Amino acid sequence: MxxxxxxxxxxxxxxxxxxxxxxxxxxxxxxxxxxxxxxxxxxxxxxxxxxxxxxxxxxxxxxxxxxxxxxxxxxxxxxxxxxxxxxxxxxxxxxxxxxxxxxxxxxRRRPRGIGSMGLREDPLGAIETACRAEAPHYGEYVAIRYDRPGPDTFEMRVERCFFHDLFARRGVPGLTAAVCTWDAPWRRTADGPPEAGGPSVTPLDDDACGFRVVRR
Structure with a gap:
């Protein structure tokens, strides 16, 4: 199966x-x-x-x-x-x-199952589940690490990326940011205004490709 x-x-x-x-x-x-x-x-x-x-x-x-x-x-x-x-x-x-x-x-195509995540009782769990479900689409070349450093935080970090490696080899690393924004549609959905009570979605603090989701 x-x-x-x-x-x-x-x-x-x-x-x-x-x-x-x-x-x-x-x-x-x-x-x-x-x-x-x-x-x-x-x-x-x-x-x-x-x-x-x-x-x-x-x-x-x-x-x-x-x-x-x-x-x-x-x-x-x-x-x-x-x-x-x-x-x-x-x-x-x-x-x-x-x-x-x-x-x-x-x-861009919006990832499956993302549109209603803001309505769920556990938005961090829903985001993590959706991200993990999408990971196999990227195959063996891409390596992604998922962390839950605390009950109110979820992080995703891309440790190996085909786009990054190829664009760096071609001398145009800036194209990676143009291509690797697959999470943008659901991030706009999930990262609503504070008064809406949803999670906050921000980039990671270092140079890694990824994001941090924090329950407000």
């Missing part, structure tokens, strides 16, 4: 991160190009797709399973989009990365 569940998780991850998100990202870029540079739209998208394939080939040895294959596909599309937009336009790297973060934010 566990083997079947793992296979389904890997299939879902490969489909979402490997196909759906890259496709939707390019669709968003295409919509923006239609408005800002309609005559160059087809050319720019063709260059991005070709460059993404080249980047995937350059790093074909990195993936260790289907989820990391999907992460490579998404990373290659993001890297190719950044390179191409920098070549075609003169808006600078910071603005290009900010644009990619915004574009990815418009195509």
């Amino acid at each position: 566990n083997g079947t569940r793992t296979a389904l998780w890997e299939l879902e991850c490969r489909w979402t991160m490997g196909r759906v998100v890259p496709r939707d990202l390019l669709s968003t870029v295409g919509i923006d190009l239609r408005r800002e540079a309609p005559r160059r739209r087809a050319y720019v998208l063709a260059v991005i797709r070709r460059r993404a394939e080249e980047i995937r080939d350059e790093h074909a040895e990195l993936p260790v399973d289907e989820p990391s294959e999907a992460m490579l596909a998404l990373s290659a599309t993001v890297l190719a989009t950044r390179e191409t937009l920098l070549d075609v336009f003169t808006c600078g790297d910071d603005r290009t990365v900010a644009y990619l973060a915004h574009a990815l934010g418009t195509v």
